[in-house]
Amino acid sequence: MNKPITILLAEDEPALGQIIKESLETRNFKVLLCDNGEKALQVYQEQQPELLVLDVMMPKKDGFTLAKEIRAIDEHIPIIFLTAKSQTHDVVEGFTIGGNDYLKKPFSMEELIVRINNLLNRSNLQKxxxxxxxxxxxxxxxxxxxxxxxxxxxxxxxxxxxxxxxxxxxxxxxxxxxxxxxxxxxxxxxxxxxxxxxxxxxxxxxxxxxxxxxxxxxxxxxxxxxx
Known part of the structure:
Protein backbone atom coordinates (compact mmCIF):
# COMPACT_ATOMS: atom_id res chain seq x y z
CA MET A 1 0.00 0.00 0.00
CA ASN A 2 1.26 3.48 -0.86
CA LYS A 3 2.20 5.82 1.95
CA PRO A 4 -0.82 8.01 2.83
CA ILE A 5 -0.78 11.65 1.73
CA THR A 6 -0.66 13.89 4.82
CA ILE A 7 -3.22 16.71 4.93
CA LEU A 8 -3.26 19.51 7.48
CA LEU A 9 -6.88 20.42 8.25
CA ALA A 10 -7.45 23.65 10.18
CA GLU A 11 -11.13 23.92 11.18
CA ASP A 12 -12.48 25.45 14.40
CA GLU A 13 -15.93 23.83 14.21
CA PRO A 14 -15.33 20.56 16.12
CA ALA A 15 -18.14 18.55 14.53
CA LEU A 16 -17.30 19.60 10.97
CA GLY A 17 -13.59 19.09 11.55
CA GLN A 18 -14.16 15.55 12.79
CA ILE A 19 -16.47 14.70 9.89
CA ILE A 20 -13.92 15.91 7.35
CA LYS A 21 -11.08 14.11 9.13
CA GLU A 22 -12.90 10.78 9.28
CA SER A 23 -14.09 11.05 5.68
CA LEU A 24 -10.60 11.74 4.37
CA GLU A 25 -9.11 8.96 6.45
CA THR A 26 -11.47 6.47 4.80
CA ARG A 27 -9.80 7.50 1.51
CA ASN A 28 -6.33 6.65 2.83
CA PHE A 29 -5.32 10.21 3.72
CA LYS A 30 -3.52 10.98 6.96
CA VAL A 31 -5.22 14.01 8.54
CA LEU A 32 -3.72 16.41 11.09
CA LEU A 33 -6.69 18.28 12.60
CA CYS A 34 -6.16 21.66 14.31
CA ASP A 35 -8.80 23.97 15.75
CA ASN A 36 -6.97 27.31 15.42
CA GLY A 37 -4.44 29.00 13.15
CA GLU A 38 -1.57 29.18 15.62
CA LYS A 39 -1.71 25.47 16.33
CA ALA A 40 -1.96 24.75 12.60
CA LEU A 41 1.23 26.70 11.89
CA GLN A 42 3.06 24.77 14.60
CA VAL A 43 1.82 21.42 13.25
CA TYR A 44 2.78 22.46 9.71
CA GLN A 45 6.34 23.23 10.83
CA GLU A 46 6.65 19.97 12.76
CA GLN A 47 4.91 17.54 10.37
CA GLN A 48 5.46 19.01 6.88
CA PRO A 49 2.10 17.96 5.36
CA GLU A 50 1.60 17.67 1.60
CA LEU A 51 -1.64 19.66 1.32
CA LEU A 52 -3.50 22.22 3.45
CA VAL A 53 -7.26 22.58 3.97
CA LEU A 54 -7.78 25.85 5.87
CA ASP A 55 -10.92 27.40 7.28
CA VAL A 56 -10.78 31.16 6.70
CA MET A 57 -12.44 32.29 9.95
CA MET A 58 -10.46 30.80 12.85
CA PRO A 59 -9.43 32.00 16.31
CA LYS A 60 -5.88 33.20 17.09
CA LYS A 61 -4.87 33.26 13.42
CA ASP A 62 -7.25 33.32 10.44
CA GLY A 63 -6.80 31.14 7.38
CA PHE A 64 -5.61 33.93 5.07
CA THR A 65 -2.90 35.02 7.53
CA LEU A 66 -1.85 31.42 8.06
CA ALA A 67 -1.63 30.83 4.30
CA LYS A 68 0.54 33.93 3.83
CA GLU A 69 2.98 32.74 6.49
CA ILE A 70 3.16 29.23 5.03
CA ARG A 71 3.54 30.54 1.46
CA ALA A 72 6.61 32.46 2.65
CA ILE A 73 8.10 29.10 3.64
CA ASP A 74 6.73 26.87 0.87
CA GLU A 75 5.74 28.31 -2.50
CA HIS A 76 4.29 25.08 -3.85
CA ILE A 77 2.17 23.28 -1.23
CA PRO A 78 -1.47 23.10 -2.42
CA ILE A 79 -3.92 25.14 -0.30
CA ILE A 80 -7.72 24.85 -0.24
CA PHE A 81 -9.74 27.45 1.68
CA LEU A 82 -13.03 26.54 3.37
CA THR A 83 -15.33 29.46 4.12
CA ALA A 84 -18.87 30.72 4.44
CA LYS A 85 -17.74 33.95 2.74
CA SER A 86 -18.82 34.36 -0.86
CA GLN A 87 -17.97 37.98 -1.72
CA THR A 88 -15.87 38.40 -4.85
CA HIS A 89 -13.13 40.34 -3.04
CA ASP A 90 -12.79 37.54 -0.46
CA VAL A 91 -12.37 34.96 -3.21
CA VAL A 92 -9.84 37.13 -5.05
CA GLU A 93 -7.90 37.75 -1.83
CA GLY A 94 -7.69 34.02 -1.18
CA PHE A 95 -6.21 33.34 -4.60
CA THR A 96 -3.94 36.38 -4.50
CA ILE A 97 -2.15 35.23 -1.36
CA GLY A 98 -1.48 31.84 -2.89
CA GLY A 99 -4.58 29.71 -2.43
CA ASN A 100 -5.21 27.04 -5.06
CA ASP A 101 -8.90 26.42 -4.49
CA TYR A 102 -11.84 27.86 -2.59
CA LEU A 103 -14.78 25.80 -1.30
CA LYS A 104 -17.85 27.55 0.09
CA LYS A 105 -19.76 26.04 3.01
CA PRO A 106 -21.85 23.96 3.03
CA PHE A 107 -20.13 21.54 0.69
CA SER A 108 -20.22 17.82 0.01
CA MET A 109 -17.35 15.60 1.08
CA GLU A 110 -17.22 14.14 -2.42
CA GLU A 111 -16.58 17.60 -3.85
CA LEU A 112 -13.78 18.25 -1.35
CA ILE A 113 -12.15 14.90 -2.13
CA VAL A 114 -12.34 15.54 -5.89
CA ARG A 115 -10.71 18.94 -5.43
CA ILE A 116 -7.98 17.49 -3.19
CA ASN A 117 -7.14 14.80 -5.75
CA ASN A 118 -7.20 17.38 -8.53
CA LEU A 119 -4.67 19.55 -6.70
CA LEU A 120 -2.42 16.61 -5.85
CA ASN A 121 -2.35 15.59 -9.51
CA ARG A 122 -1.75 19.17 -10.57
CA SER A 123 1.12 19.62 -8.11
CA ASN A 124 3.22 17.22 -10.19
CA LEU A 125 3.56 20.06 -12.70
CA GLN A 126 5.53 22.02 -10.12
CA LYS A 127 8.32 19.45 -10.24
Missing part, protein backbone atom coordinates in the same frame (compact mmCIF):
# COMPACT_ATOMS: atom_id res chain seq x y z
CA UNK A 128 9.24 20.45 -13.77
CA UNK A 129 12.70 21.94 -14.17
CA UNK A 130 11.73 23.99 -17.20
CA UNK A 131 13.14 27.47 -17.67
CA UNK A 132 11.20 29.23 -20.42
CA UNK A 133 12.11 32.26 -22.52
CA UNK A 134 9.82 34.92 -23.94
CA UNK A 135 11.60 37.65 -25.85
CA UNK A 136 14.10 39.12 -23.38
CA UNK A 137 12.27 37.55 -20.45
CA UNK A 138 13.49 34.43 -18.65
CA UNK A 139 10.86 32.59 -16.64
CA UNK A 140 12.10 30.07 -14.08
CA UNK A 141 8.96 28.08 -13.35
CA UNK A 142 10.23 26.01 -10.38
CA UNK A 143 11.56 29.11 -8.61
CA UNK A 144 8.63 31.31 -9.73
CA UNK A 145 10.94 34.10 -10.89
CA UNK A 146 10.75 36.32 -13.95
CA UNK A 147 13.75 38.24 -15.31
CA UNK A 148 13.89 40.92 -18.00
CA UNK A 149 17.39 40.79 -19.44
CA UNK A 150 19.43 40.73 -16.21
CA UNK A 151 16.88 42.48 -14.03
CA UNK A 152 14.52 40.44 -11.87
CA UNK A 153 10.88 41.49 -11.96
CA UNK A 154 8.81 41.43 -8.76
CA UNK A 155 8.47 37.78 -7.62
CA UNK A 156 5.56 35.84 -9.10
CA UNK A 157 2.91 34.30 -6.93
CA UNK A 158 2.07 30.62 -7.15
CA UNK A 159 -1.02 31.36 -9.24
CA UNK A 160 0.74 33.83 -11.55
CA UNK A 161 3.48 31.28 -12.24
CA UNK A 162 1.06 28.55 -13.29
CA UNK A 163 -0.98 30.89 -15.46
CA UNK A 164 2.14 32.30 -17.18
CA UNK A 165 3.46 28.77 -17.73
CA UNK A 166 0.34 27.81 -19.67
CA UNK A 167 0.25 31.09 -21.60
CA UNK A 168 3.85 30.63 -22.77
CA UNK A 169 3.28 26.96 -23.61
CA UNK A 170 0.36 28.08 -25.80
CA UNK A 171 2.05 31.20 -27.19
CA UNK A 172 0.24 32.69 -30.20
CA UNK A 173 -2.71 30.36 -29.61
CA UNK A 174 -5.94 30.95 -27.70
CA UNK A 175 -5.78 29.61 -24.15
CA UNK A 176 -9.31 28.38 -23.55
CA UNK A 177 -10.82 30.23 -20.58
CA UNK A 178 -13.00 27.36 -19.36
CA UNK A 179 -10.23 24.77 -19.64
CA UNK A 180 -7.65 26.86 -17.78
CA UNK A 181 -10.14 27.78 -15.04
CA UNK A 182 -10.95 24.13 -14.47
CA UNK A 183 -7.28 23.16 -14.59
CA UNK A 184 -5.89 25.85 -12.26
CA UNK A 185 -8.90 26.95 -10.20
CA UNK A 186 -10.89 23.74 -10.06
CA UNK A 187 -14.04 25.12 -11.73
CA UNK A 188 -15.12 27.92 -14.05
CA UNK A 189 -17.64 29.77 -11.87
CA UNK A 190 -18.06 33.56 -11.78
CA UNK A 191 -15.79 34.14 -8.77
CA UNK A 192 -12.92 32.14 -10.23
CA UNK A 193 -13.36 33.94 -13.55
CA UNK A 194 -13.02 37.33 -11.83
CA UNK A 195 -9.97 36.06 -9.99
CA UNK A 196 -8.29 34.96 -13.22
CA UNK A 197 -8.96 38.36 -14.79
CA UNK A 198 -7.08 39.96 -11.89
CA UNK A 199 -4.09 37.66 -12.42
CA UNK A 200 -4.06 38.34 -16.17
CA UNK A 201 -3.90 42.08 -15.42
CA UNK A 202 -0.96 41.53 -13.06
CA UNK A 203 0.91 39.49 -15.67
CA UNK A 204 0.31 42.17 -18.31
CA UNK A 205 1.90 44.73 -16.01
CA UNK A 206 4.92 42.53 -15.28
CA UNK A 207 5.47 41.81 -18.98
CA UNK A 208 5.05 45.46 -20.02
CA UNK A 209 8.82 46.02 -20.19
CA UNK A 210 8.70 44.43 -23.66
CA UNK A 211 6.15 46.21 -25.86
CA UNK A 212 6.13 43.35 -28.37
CA UNK A 213 4.53 41.04 -25.78
CA UNK A 214 0.77 41.25 -25.37
CA UNK A 215 -1.89 39.19 -23.62
CA UNK A 216 -5.06 39.63 -25.64
CA UNK A 217 -8.57 39.02 -24.36
CA UNK A 218 -10.35 36.91 -27.00
CA UNK A 219 -13.95 37.57 -26.05
CA UNK A 220 -15.97 34.44 -25.47
CA UNK A 221 -12.96 32.15 -25.79
CA UNK A 222 -10.04 33.07 -23.51
CA UNK A 223 -6.62 34.70 -23.76
CA UNK A 224 -3.81 34.75 -26.29
CA UNK A 225 -0.19 35.60 -25.46
CA UNK A 226 1.45 36.95 -28.59
CA UNK A 227 5.05 37.82 -29.33
Missing amino acids: TTEILTLGDFTFNFPKQTLQFKNEEIAPLTHRESHLLFHLIKNKNQVLDRTLILNKLWGNDDFFNGRSMDVFISKLRKKLSADEKIQILNVRGFGYKLIY
